[in-house]
Amino acid sequence: MAEHIRDTDADSGRFGPSGACVSLRTLTAGDLARVALVCRSFRRLSLDGLLWRSKFQQKYPTLAKHVVDKDTEWMEVYRQRYCAGRLVKRALHLLAGRYVRREGLLVPYTVMKESLVKDPSFNLVMCIDALRCILNDYDDQRLHRNLTERFYGAQLLSYIIKFYHLRPQVEQWQRLGGTNLIQGVLLFSQWFRPEVELDEAAFESALQELEGKARARLMEKAPTHPLITKLKHWSELTAVDRHAAISAVIYTFQSVGLVGDEDTGNIERSCVDLVLTTKKARPITLCALFHLIADRIGIVTELISFPGRFFLRFVEHADLESDAERYTYVDVWEGGNFRNENALWAWWGGIEKNRDWLSGVDAKKLVYRMLANHRQGGESLKTTVSALEMSVLVEPQELQLRMALARIYCDYMETNYDLAVDLLENSPRPVPTAVGHGGRQGACPFLIQVETYKDQAKSRLATHGIERPENELKVKKRSEMPGVRYAVGMIMRHKKYNYTCVIAGWDDKCAAPRAWQMQMGVQTLQRQGDQPFYNVLADDGSNRYAAEDNMIFEPKPVPISHDEVAKYFCELDSSGQFYRMNEHKAVEYPEDEERVLQYVADHYSPVISDD
Amino acid sequence: MIQLCSNDDPPVSFTVPRKAVELSKTIKTMLEDLEGFDMEQTPIPLPNVDAPTLELIVKWVEQHQDDPPPVEKPRVEDDDSDDSDADDDQEPEVVIPEWDKKFLPTDDEQKNQLFKLLNAANYLEIKPLLDIGCKYVADKISGQTVEWVRDYLNMENDYTPEEEAKLKEEIAWAEGL
Numbered sequence: 001m002a003e004h005i006r007d008t009d010a011d012s013g014r015f016g017p018s019g020a021c022v023s024l025r026t027l028t029a030g031d032l033a034r035v036a037l038v039c040r041s042f043r044r045l046s047l048d049g050l051l052w053r054s055k056f057q058q059k060y061p062t063l064a065k066h067v068v069d070k071d072t073e074w075m076e077v078y079r080q081r082y083c084a085g086r087l088v089k090r091a092l093h094l095l096a097g098r099y100v101r102r103e104g105l106l107v108p109y110t111v112m113k114e115s116l117v118k119d120p121s122f123n124l125v126m127c128i129d130a131l132r133c134i135l136n137d138y139d140d141q142r143l144h145r146n147l148t149e150r151f152y153g154a155q156l157l158s159y160i161i162k163f164y165h166l167r168p169q170v171e172q173w174q175r176l177g178g179t180n181l182i183q184g185v186l187l188f189s190q191w192f193r194p195e196v197e198l199d200e201a202a203f204e205s206a207l208q209e210l211e212g213k214a215r216a217r218l219m220e221k222a223p224t225h226p227l228i229t230k231l232k233h234w235s236e237l238t239a240v241d242r243h244a245a246i247s248a249v250i251y252t253f254q255s256v257g258l259v260g261d262e263d264t265g266n267i268e269r270s271c272v273d274l275v276l277t278t279k280k281a282r283p284i285t286l287c288a289l290f291h292l293i294a295d296r297i298g299i300v301t302e303l304i305s306f307p308g309r310f311f312l313r314f315v316e317h318a319d320l321e322s323d324a325e326r327y328t329y330v331d332v333w334e335g336g337n338f339r340n341e342n343a344l345w346a347w348w349g350g351i352e353k354n355r356d357w358l359s360g361v362d363a364k365k366l367v368y369r370m371l372a373n374h375r376q377g378g379e380s381l382k383t384t385v386s387a388l389e390m391s392v393l394v395e396p397q398e399l400q401l402r403m404a405l406a407r408i409y410c411d412y413m414e415t416n417y418d419l420a421v422d423l424l425e426n427s428p429r430p431v432p433t434a435v436g437h438g439g440r441q442g443a444c445p446f447l448i449q450v451e452t453y454k455d456q457a458k459s460r461l462a463t464h465g466i467e468r469p470e471n472e473l474k475v476k477k478r479s480e481m482p483g484v485r486y487a488v489g490m491i492m493r494h495k496k497y498n499y500t501c502v503i504a505g506w507d508d509k510c511a512a513p514r515a516w517q518m519q520m521g522v523q524t525l526q527r528q529g530d531q532p533f534y535n536v537l538a539d540d541g542s543n544r545y546a547a548e549d550n551m552i553f554e555p556k557p558v559p560i561s562h563d564e565v566a567k568y569f570c571e572l573d574s575s576g577q578f579y580r581m582n583e584h585k586a587v588e589y590p591e592d593e594e595r596v597l598q599y600v601a602d603h604y605s606p607v608i609s610d611d
Numbered sequence: 612m613i614q615l616c617s618n619d620d621p622p623v624s625f626t627v628p629r630k631a632v633e634l635s636k637t638i639k640t641m642l643e644d645l646e647g648f649d650m651e652q653t654p655i656p657l658p659n660v661d662a663p664t665l666e667l668i669v670k671w672v673e674q675h676q677d678d679p680p681p682v683e684k685p686r687v688e689d690d691d692s693d694d695s696d697a698d699d700d701q702e703p704e705v706v707i708p709e710w711d712k713k714f715l716p717t718d719d720e721q722k723n724q725l726f727k728l729l730n731a732a733n734y735l736e737i738k739p740l741l742d743i744g745c746k747y748v749a750d751k752i753s754g755q756t757v758e759w760v761r762d763y764l765n766m767e768n769d770y771t772p773e774e775e776a777k778l779k780e781e782i783a784w785a786e787g788l
Contacts, residue, residue: 026705026749030788037757037778039769079784086787 084126144572151566161194178364189271218248250336284310286332302360417461487592505535614654631676636736
C-alpha cells in the first residue's frame with residue numbers, strides 16, 4: 001500500500017497515504033511530533049515549518065512576536081520553549097519543597113542558580129518567557145490562585161533577569177559612559193519590573209506622540225518659530241524663542257496630565273515607560289521625559305541634580321554674563337514652572353549651598369540618583385536590594401554601596417555569603433578620596449571595616465554554607481491528636497487582639513519556652529498551656545503563636561496579606577473561605593485538608609457556584 | 612446540468628446542476644476554459660474517481676450548492692513578503708457540520724471509502740469537503756499510538772530499527788505534550 005503515498009500539498013501538511021488525504025494541521029503539537037514515527041513521508045510532513053510556526057504562535061504568543069528570523073526551525077524553537085516551561089516548573093517545585101520548612105522569604109541566589117541556570121538545557125530567553133507566563137497568568141478572579149508557584153517564580157525571574165539578562169546590558173551602558181538617557185531609564189525600569197516585557201517600540205511611539213503635541217502647540221503659538229521652520233539651531237535662537245519653545249513643552253506636559261505625584265516611594269513612579277500611562281511620576285522621571293521630548297524638538301536642556309528635587313535648566317539669555325542671569329530653571333512639579341537661581345536657593349532653604357549642584361549631570365548620574373531614591377526609600381527589602389544591585393553596576397567604584405549590599409546579603413538575606421565575598425573582593429581598587437564625605441581621614445577605618453566584614457562573610461560561608469537549616473519534618477496527624485479543633489488553612493480571628501489570620505501550623509500543647517509563656521500570660525487562660533497552640537499568619541504581616549481558647553472562626557473571611565501565605569498555600573479557595581495547602585505543606589499535615597472542608601461546610605453558608 | 616462519468620468500465624454517469632458541480636475548482640476551471648462549447652451535452656470523464664466515490668461527491672455538492680462561497684484570502688507568499696501580515700495568516704478552526712458528520716463514511720470497514728473520497732475531493736479541489744474530512748481523520752489519529760495510526764492509514768513502517776530508535780530519542784521531549 002505504501003507505494004501509493006504521495007505528497008499532494010506538503011505546504012499545509014496534507015498528503016495522501018494509500019488513497020487518503022490527511023491534514024496534520026489540526027493535530028496537537030504532541031501528536032504532530034509523534035506521527036513522525038509512522039513512516040518517512042510522515043516525518044517530512046511532521047517537520048513542516050509553517051505548521052510548527054502556527055502551533056508556536058497559538059501556544060506562545062508573547063514569544064512568537066520576537067522570532068523574526070525567516071530560517072527559524074520552528075519545531076526546534078517549540079521544543080526549546082516547551083522544555084524551558086518544564087524546567088522552570090521543576091525548579092519552582094524544587095524550591096517550594098526546599099523552603100517550606102526553612103525560615104525567611106528570600107531564596108539564596110546560589111540555590112536558584114543551581115536549580116535552574118546550571119541545568120544543561122537552560123535557555124535564558126525561553127525561561128524568561130516561561131516565568132513571565134506563569135506570573136502574568138492571573139486576573140481578578142484568579143488573583144489568589146497558584147500562589148506558591150508565583151511566589152518563587154517572581155524571585156527566580158527577578159534573579160535571572162537581573163543577573164543574566166540585564167547585567168551585561170547595564171555594564172555595557174556604563175562602560176560606554178552611561179550617556180544614553182533612554183537606554184539608562186529603560187534599563188532601570190526593566191530592572192525593577194522583570195515580569196513585564198519592556199516594549200521599547202511602544203515607548204518610542206509614546207515619545208513621538210508627545211513630541212508631536214509639543215510641536216503642534218509651538219506651531220499654534222508661533223507659526224514661524226525657527227525650530228518649526230528649521231531655519232535655525234537652538235544656539236542661534238533669541239531668548240524669546242527659547243522661552244516659547246520650552247513653554248510649548250510645559251504646556252504639553254500639563255495638558256496630558258504629567259504633573260508629578262506625591263507617592264514618591266512607589267517604584268512605579270520612577271519607571272519612565274509606566275509613567276506615560278499612569279501619569280504619576282516623580283520629578284526626576286518627569287525631568288528625564290521632558291529632556292527627551294525637548295531634545296527631539298531641538299531644545300537643549302540640562303539635567304540638574306539639586307538636593308530635594310530634580311530640575312532642568314536651559315540657557316535663556318545667552319548674551320548675559322553670569323550663570324545666574326543666563327540660565328532659567330524648569331521645575332517639572334505641577335507640570336512645569338519657570339524658576340530663577342534665587343528661587344531655587346529660596347526653595348532649598350538650607351544653610352549649605354554648593355554651586356556644583358547647579359551644573360548639569362549626565363544620564364548615568366540621573367539613573368544613579370533614581371537608584372538612590374529607592375535605596376533609601378524604605379519600600380521593601382526587595383526594592384532596596386535591587387536598587388543596590390544596580391547601583392554597584394552603575395558606579396562600581398562606590399565601595400560603600402558594595403559594603404551595604406554585602407551586609408544585606410549576609411545579615412538580612414542571610415544566605416548570599418558567596419556573593420557578599422565576591423562583591424568585596426572584586427571591587428575595583430578603592431580610592432580613599434572617593435569614599436564618604438570624610439575624605440582620606442574617614443577612609444581608613446572604613447577600609448578596615450570592609451576587610452573585617454569580608455573575613456566574617458568568608459567564615460560564615462565556610463561554616464554555615466549557603467542555606468538556612470531546614471526544620472525537621474514532623475508529620476502531624478490529627479487522628480493521633482484528637483484534641484486539636486482547628487486545622488491548617490482555616491481563616492480565624494483572635495478574640496482579644498481582633499486580628500484576622502490563617503493557620504499555618506499547630507502543636508497539641510504550647511511548645512513555646514516557659515519564659516515566653518509567662519510573659520504572654522498563658523497561665524491566665526482557662527486551659528493554660530495545656531491546649532492546642534497555632535502558628536498563624538496575621539493580616540498585619542506578623543507571625544504569631546495563638547492559643548485555641550483565643551481563636552474563633554472569622555465570620556467574614558478575607559484574603560490574608562502576609563508574604564508567607566504563598567510559601568504554604570497554593571490558593572485561596574474559590575469560595576474565599578479557606579486556604580488550600582500546597583503539596584509540601586500537606587506532607588506535614590496530611591489530615592488537615594479534610595478537616596478544613598468539613599469545618600467550612602458546617603460553619604459557612606454554602607456558596608452557590610455555577611457548577 | 613452537467614454530466615460526470617466515473618472511471619469504471621463501463622462508466623457510470625451522474626447528472627449534476629452546474630452550480631453544484633462548480634464547488635469543484637477543477638471542474639469549474641475546466642468549464643470556464645471550454646466556454647462556448649455545449650457542455651450540457653458533453654459528459655466529463657473523471658479518470659481518478661470510481662462510481663461509489665463519485666456518488667458521494669455528487670451527494671455532497673448537491674447538499675452544499677447553496678453554501679455561501681468561502682472567503683478567499685489573497686495567498687501571502689511567505690518567502691518574499693514582509694512577515695508581519697503572514698503572522699495573522701492562521702486558518703480558522705475547522706468545524707464539521709451536523710449533516711456532514713452523518714455523511715462521512717466513518718465506519719471502520721468504510722475507511723477505505725473515506726480515504727478515496729478525500730483523495731477525490733483533493734483531485735477535484737473541493738476544499739471545504741477536504742477540510743472536514745482531514746479534520747475527521749486528524750481527530751481520529753489524535754492521541755493514538757504510532758502502530759494504531761499505521762494500521763488505520765494502511766501505512767508501512769519504512770524505517771530501519773536503528774533509524775526508528777534514533778527518531779524515538781529525538782522526539783522524546785514531546786511525550787508529555
